[in-house]
Amino acid sequence: xxxxxxxxxxxxxxxxxxxxxxxxxxxxxxxxxxxxxxxxxxxxxxxxxxxxxxxxxxxxxxxxxxxxxxxxxxxxxxxxxxxxxxxxxxxxxxxxxxxxxxxxxxxxxxxxxxxxxxxxxxxxxxxxxxxxxxxxxxxxxxxxxxxxxxxxxxxxxxxxxxxxxxxxxxxxxxxxxxxxxxxxxxxxxxxxxxxxxxxxxxxxxxxxxxxxxxxxxxxxxxxx
Numbered sequence: 001x002x003x004x005x006x007x008x009x010x011x012x013x014x015x016x017x018x019x020x021x022x023x024x025x026x027x028x029x030x031x032x033x034x035x036x037x038x039x040x041x042x043x044x045x046x047x048x049x050x051x052x053x054x055x056x057x058x059x060x061x062x063x064x065x066x067x068x069x070x071x072x073x074x075x076x077x078x079x080x081x082x083x084x085x086x087x088x089x090x091x092x093x094x095x096x097x098x099x100x101x102x103x104x105x106x107x108x109x110x111x112x113x114x115x116x117x118x119x120x121x122x123x124x125x126x127x128x129x130x131x132x133x134x135x136x137x138x139x140x141x142x143x144x145x146x147x148x149x150x151x152x153x154x155x156x157x158x159x160x161x162x163x164x165x166x167x168x169x170x171x172x173x174x175x176x177x178x179x180x181x182x183x184x185x186x187x188x189x190x191x192x193x194x195x196x197x198x199x200x201x202x203x204x205x206x207x208x209x210x211x212x213x214x215x216x217x218x219x220x221x222x223x224x
Contacts, residue, residue, distance in 0.1 A: 004165040009207035012050075013200055016057040025060050026199030032193075038061035039199055040073045041066030043206040050210020051217060057203060073136065076148040080128050080135070085123040107186070133167050134158050137209045139218050156186030170205040177201035 013019050026042065029035040038060075045058040045066065060066070091114045131154070138145045138154045147153075157163075181194040 004162050004169055004208060005209050006169045006172070009169065009204045009211070011053040012207050013057055013203045015055065018059070019029075019057055019216075021198055022057045022059065023143075023196050027193065027196035030195035030198060033155050035063075035067065037068075037070030037074055038063055038066040039202055040070030041068070042070075042199075043202040044069050044073065044136070046203050046206035047137055047210045047213060050207045051213035054209065073139070075114065076135070076139070076145070077132065080111045080132055081125065084121045084125050087124075110192065116210050130167060133163045133170055133205075133209060134163055135215050137216075140209070141213055157216040161212045161214075163212055163216070164211035166208050169208045172200050173204045173208070 013023075016022065026039050029038045042060075045166065049056065058066070065099045097152050134154050134157065135148045138150065138157060139145070141147075177197050177200075184190040184194050184197075
């Protein structure tokens with residue numbers, strides 16, 4: 001695992017002799033919505049497994065733990081992207097006031113404000129999108145929610161492993177899964193399997209991040 005192997009990440013889930021059963025359960029948990037965080041929890045566990053060379057998909061025997069873990073991932077993601085939400089509100093309020101007041105003199109200012117805040121929010125979202133997979137990996141390897149916000153440690157781990165190829169491959173997997181899912185939504189029956197595709201994509205992404213973790217966390221040893 002000296003480099004990030006995309007092909008290996010794509011093949012690994014299907015090498016598990018129970019991959020179909022595990023995928024069907026992942027599909028069900030996603031469809032039920034309220035149980036969907038468990039899939040994120042399974043991804044976190046798979047990152048940890050692959051980091052130590054275990055490519056077997058996580059089972060669902062500890063569903064509750066996976067659900068809590070996935071919920072914490074969702075909470076961390078919300079916190080990471082909260083400034084974008086605040087920026088959107090910052091723009092929406094003055095623009096709405098101008099629209100209601102009908103004051104044409106304020107229109108250029110509101111447009112300029114919206115443009116500046118929009119560009120800043122876009123750049124921030126881009127940086128966070130690139131950084132978040134590293135934070136997710138750090139959380140997986142440490143098991144602590146606070147690990148999401150250990151920015152210096154996360155940055156050091158990025159330098160220690162092949163993070164950017166891993167991030168790129170994770171993005172490609174998500175993109176392809178999205179394209180395939182979109183193509184299937186045209187048929188009602190086939191659209192029901194799209195959560196299964198999302199689950200497999202999450203596991204493949206987890207494998208890629210696990211490979212990165214193998215490099216960045218002392219050959220698979222979790223951070224202290």
